[in-house]
Amino acid sequence: MSRNARYRPPLGPGLSLPSVGRRGFMRGATAGGLGLFVPGMLSACGTSGSQQSEGSCESTDKSEDEKELFFSNWPAYIDKDGKSFPTLEFFEKQTGVDVTYDTDVNDNNEFFAKVQNQLGACESIGRDIIVLTDWMAARMVDLGWLQKLNHDNIPHVDNNLVANLKSPDWDPNRDYSVPWQSGFTGIAYNKKAIDSPVGSFSELLTRSDLKGKVSLLKEMRDTMGFMLKVSGADPTDFDNTEWEQAIEELEASVQNGQVRRFTGNDYLEDLANGDLVACEAWSGDIMALENPDIEWVVPEEGLSLWSDNMLVPNKAEHKTHAEALMNFYYRPDMAAQLAAWVWYVCPVEGAQKAMEKIDPSLVDQPLIFPTEDFLANTFSFMSLDEETARQYDTDFSQAIG
Amino acid sequence: MTALGHVPGPVGAAPPAPEASRRGLSGYLLMLPGTLWLAFFFIVPTVTLVASSLYDPSGTFAEGYQMTWHWQNYTDAWSEYASTFLRSFLYAGATTVACVLLGFPLAYAIAFKAGRWRSLMLVAVIAPFFTSFLVRTLSWKLLLSDNGFIVGLAQALPFVGEDFRLLATPAAVITGLTYNFLPFMVLPLYASLEKVDPRLIEAAGDLYASPFTALRKVTIPLAMPGLVAGTLLTFIPAAGDFINAELLGNPRTRMIGNDINDLFKSSVIPTAAALSVTLMAAIIVMVLFYVRKAGTEELV
Numbered sequence: 001m002s003r004n005a006r007y008r009p010p011l012g013p014g015l016s017l018p019s020v021g022r023r024g025f026m027r028g029a030t031a032g033g034l035g036l037f038v039p040g041m042l043s044a045c046g047t048s049g050s051q052q053s054e055g056s057c058e059s060t061d062k063s064e065d066e067k068e069l070f071f072s073n074w075p076a077y078i079d080k081d082g083k084s085f086p087t088l089e090f091f092e093k094q095t096g097v098d099v100t101y102d103t104d105v106n107d108n109n110e111f112f113a114k115v116q117n118q119l120g121a122c123e124s125i126g127r128d129i130i131v132l133t134d135w136m137a138a139r140m141v142d143l144g145w146l147q148k149l150n151h152d153n154i155p156h157v158d159n160n161l162v163a164n165l166k167s168p169d170w171d172p173n174r175d176y177s178v179p180w181q182s183g184f185t186g187i188a189y190n191k192k193a194i195d196s197p198v199g200s201f202s203e204l205l206t207r208s209d210l211k212g213k214v215s216l217l218k219e220m221r222d223t224m225g226f227m228l229k230v231s232g233a234d235p236t237d238f239d240n241t242e243w244e245q246a247i248e249e250l251e252a253s254v255q256n257g258q259v260r261r262f263t264g265n266d267y268l269e270d271l272a273n274g275d276l277v278a279c280e281a282w283s284g285d286i287m288a289l290e291n292p293d294i295e296w297v298v299p300e301e302g303l304s305l306w307s308d309n310m311l312v313p314n315k316a317e318h319k320t321h322a323e324a325l326m327n328f329y330y331r332p333d334m335a336a337q338l339a340a341w342v343w344y345v346c347p348v349e350g351a352q353k354a355m356e357k358i359d360p361s362l363v364d365q366p367l368i369f370p371t372e373d374f375l376a377n378t379f380s381f382m383s384l385d386e387e388t389a390r391q392y393d394t395d396f397s398q399a400i401g
Numbered sequence: 402m403t404a405l406g407h408v409p410g411p412v413g414a415a416p417p418a419p420e421a422s423r424r425g426l427s428g429y430l431l432m433l434p435g436t437l438w439l440a441f442f443f444i445v446p447t448v449t450l451v452a453s454s455l456y457d458p459s460g461t462f463a464e465g466y467q468m469t470w471h472w473q474n475y476t477d478a479w480s481e482y483a484s485t486f487l488r489s490f491l492y493a494g495a496t497t498v499a500c501v502l503l504g505f506p507l508a509y510a511i512a513f514k515a516g517r518w519r520s521l522m523l524v525a526v527i528a529p530f531f532t533s534f535l536v537r538t539l540s541w542k543l544l545l546s547d548n549g550f551i552v553g554l555a556q557a558l559p560f561v562g563e564d565f566r567l568l569a570t571p572a573a574v575i576t577g578l579t580y581n582f583l584p585f586m587v588l589p590l591y592a593s594l595e596k597v598d599p600r601l602i603e604a605a606g607d608l609y610a611s612p613f614t615a616l617r618k619v620t621i622p623l624a625m626p627g628l629v630a631g632t633l634l635t636f637i638p639a640a641g642d643f644i645n646a647e648l649l650g651n652p653r654t655r656m657i658g659n660d661i662n663d664l665f666k667s668s669v670i671p672t673a674a675a676l677s678v679t680l681m682a683a684i685i686v687m688v689l690f691y692v693r694k695a696g697t698e699e700l701v
Contacts, residue, residue: 046456049465109666116462116668143463212569212651213547220667254652260569261651274548275568386461393667398481401655401663 050120052144052314057122059147063320068098070318071129071325074308075103075265076288077181079341087337091328097321102127107264108136108219115313119145124315128322131180135221137309138170138383146176147312153323154178156330160349164375165307170383177309178326181284181338182345184367184378185222185304188281190271192293198278200300201226205253215270215279218262220396221381222304223250223280229301235381243392251399262400283367284344296367298377305378307347333357339368453674462668471671478675482660486683489656492571493640496578497586500635501628503579504586508627509620511587512594526587534581538648541577542568545649569651577645582638586631593627594620629695637684 078101079087085101092099105111111132115125120143132140140146151158157178171177189198193213198204204214216223224243225235227250233242253259260276261267268285270276271294286296312322328334332350339346340359345368346352352369355362366374384392452468454475460466479486511522529537544551545567552568555561567573597620605615621628643658650656657680664673 046452046468047460047465049463051463107666109668112668113666120462212564212566257651257653259652273546275546386463387459390461390667390669394664394669394672397660397663397667400652401485401660 050116050143052119052122054144054148057144057314059315059319060317061319062317066318067096067321068100068318069129069321069325070100070102070127070316072102072104072127073129073131073180074105077103077131077308077342077344079338087329087334090334091325094328095321095324097318097324099325105131108133112136112139119143119313122314124317125313128312128316128318129310129325130313131308131310133219133308134168134170134306135381135383135389137177137311138168139386139389140311140313141171141176142386145314147314147316147319148175149178149312149323149326150319153320154327154330156327160330160332160335160351162347162349165347168307177311178330179307179347180310180329181342182305182307182347184283184298184345184370185217185225185306186281186283186296187278187299188267188271188286188294188296189278190274190276190293191295193274193277197295197297199297201280202230202301204278204280204299205230205249205258210278211258212260213275213277214259215261215263215267215276216259216400217267217280217282218264218400220393222306223262224392224396225304225379225381226280226299226301229379235304235379237382243395247395247399250396254400284342287343287367288341298374303374303378305345305375305380343368345370450674451678453670454678456671456674458671460671462670466670474671474675475679478672478679481672482657482676485655485657485660486679488654489640489658489680490683492575492578492646492654492656493636495575496582496639497632497636499575499579500583500586501632504583504590504631505624505628508587508590508594511591512597513599523591526584526591529584534644538577538581538644541573541580542648545573545576568649569654571650571654573649574646574654574656577649578639578642581642581645582635585634585638589630589634590624590627593624593630597623625695629692632691633688637688640684641680 078085088099088101091097111130115130118125119140157174161174161179165179165182167173187198187201187204191197194209198207198210204210224246227246228235228238228242231242231246231249233246261270263270263279265282265285267276267279267281268289271279271281272289272291281296283296286294310322310326312319316322329338330348332348332354335346335348335351336354336358339351340355340362352363355369362368453466455468455470455472456466456474457469457471458474458477507526511519511526515522543549546552547566547568549568552566555567556563556565567576601619601623602615605619606612610618640656641658643656643662646654646656646659657676661673661676661680664670664676
């Protein structure tokens with residue numbers, strides 16, 4: 001202060017720090033910014049690849065010392081009784097492993113975006129099991145982001161996994177993935193809101209009494225599978241011309257106002273309160289709703305069948321516990337208990353028999369234990385390489401907006 | 402700065418040169434923490450964003466992207482998404498106008514007429530922030546629902562058709578945006594209006610100005626800084642918002658934020674980055690132009 005008492009700032013009061021005038025600072029900062037940062041930093045800014053392999057990214061298993069497991073799953077996807085998780089707590093009691101259960105997977109793409117930087121750089125994401133849909137699981141297998149499972153630790157999976165899920169083309173020996181639940185994509189409608197039932201996808205897209213009251217799913221493969229069917233192509237094997245035709249059909253239905261929204265699970269409340277009268281819907285969601293007005297139907301085009309898979313990401317430190325949990329949920333009694341709550345398709349052989357003791361009314365429920373006839377009517381979406389997937393994702397996101 | 406300026410001292414005594422340079426250094430030192438913060442959390446991300454927008458689009462996430470000064474990303478993105486840009490600015494503009502029309506009378510009432518209710522009214526303006534943005538937008542969904550009472554009432558009017566609805570229309574998106582950003586208009590306007598000396602308005606009256614003329618010639622010009630700040634605080638976030646369009650709109654009311662969000666999520670990084678940079682640049686240009694026109698350079 002004594003210095004200020006002796007010397008008055010040369011430019012008068014209010015500008016006591018004359019050397020850092022606004023102009024001077026701006027000039028300096030701009031020159032510094034443009035001269036140093038921009039070209040140098042821009043050029044250095046490419047990304048290195050995020051492809052990993054067993055050699056490039058090794059994980060250590062600390063299961064011996066740490067009795068804990070971090071499990072990330074989708075919301076409403078495990079049995080719950082008030083605040084407790086019956087099967088999960090039984091697993092904890094049996095093994096002494098403390099499970100941290102999180103429902104932070106809401107959308108395959110969103111979850112991928114959340115973990116891509118860590119997994120791409122071979123860093124831990126702090127989770128031992130993540131649950132992702134087939135196509136995203138396939139992408140992670142291709143990227144080398146998953147740990148190989150030790151089948152010696154999962155005998156129940158080997159014995160009880162239903163035959164049609166044993167060898168998907170993206171993981172033929174189930175080296176990296178174990179299905180959690182499967183499900184169907186079909187149509188749901190509100191009986192009270194319309195006069196006649198909706199039986200097919202093409203009705204959904206053309207009936208004038210549904211105009212502006214229909215929603216489709218934001219999952220590209222779910223919606224485009226049906227669009228390909230509607231335009232006469234086969235979703236399990238199609239070419240670019242057929243794809244473009246299907247996209248055009250979708251665009252037309254969006255532009256003429258038939259489709260009100262594209263949704264994730266949030267179609268449920270809109271369907272219940274009448275803002276939607278019919279929509280593309282996942283089987284388990286609708287069944288678990290237990291609303292007598294809402295009907296789930298198998299579309300004439302068929303059903304799209306998918307699975308969500310348990311995966312162990314690189315750098316997860318409790319792989320042995322993760323395998324123990326996979327094995328546990330392939331016990332028929334546990335699988336039946338889970339299926340009775342989540343209402344999705346159960347991938348465990350023997351669970352149907354075990355269901356007799358838990359809820360006999362569900363034993364013959366084809367949406368949990370599909371019959372041969374039912375399965376004959378299903379299709380899945382062909383697997384895409386990364387470049388094609390990106391092109392199709394872009395086409396789809398342009399068509400829905 | 403002003404605190405130092407008030408220290409009394411001999412007038413007109415120029416300091417010796419070394420003193421000045423030392424004092425200059427302390428100025429830069431004072432700016433150091435803020436500058437470092439901005440360098441890490443603004444400059445680095447911005448540079449990365451600009452770099453991402455110039456990636457060779459044939460790169461993949463697995464193999465990595467090369468920065469190849471691929472300017473074509475911008476023209477490609479523009480030709481695909483120009484209409485969404487225009488729509489976003491249209492909605493943001495409508496939102497800003499609606500916020501001024503609703504916010505000015507409200508801020509005026511709080512500043513001049515509220516009396517002892519003033520603090521309570523200010524709290525009421527801020528109160529919505531006590532709950533989450535998402536929850537508030539979701540409740541608009543219920544209000545505007547096809548079977549809700551607002552649509553029901555509207556349908557009872559003679560000139561409104563049976564299939565009239567609000568939810569999933571552009572009107573719903575603009576309503577949601579207006580609701581969510583109204584406080585950002587009211588608070589700066591209030592701050593400006595509160596400083597207006599009521600005696601100036603009285604003086605205008607004494608000079609035979611009608612109340613309207615007094616408002617136009619005295620109150621509004623004095624409230625200009627608040628109005629400019631308010632429109633900027635409303636327009637800029639509204640143009641980039643995607644929650645309202647997502648929850649209250651339909652596929653034909655998507656805003657640019659929705660496209661950027663979706664493209665990033667499906668790893669179409671160069672296009673998403675090019676759109677983000679374009680949005681940022683467009684907003685900066687519009688704001689500079691606007692601030693110059695509005696004649697309030699002291700704001701920037």
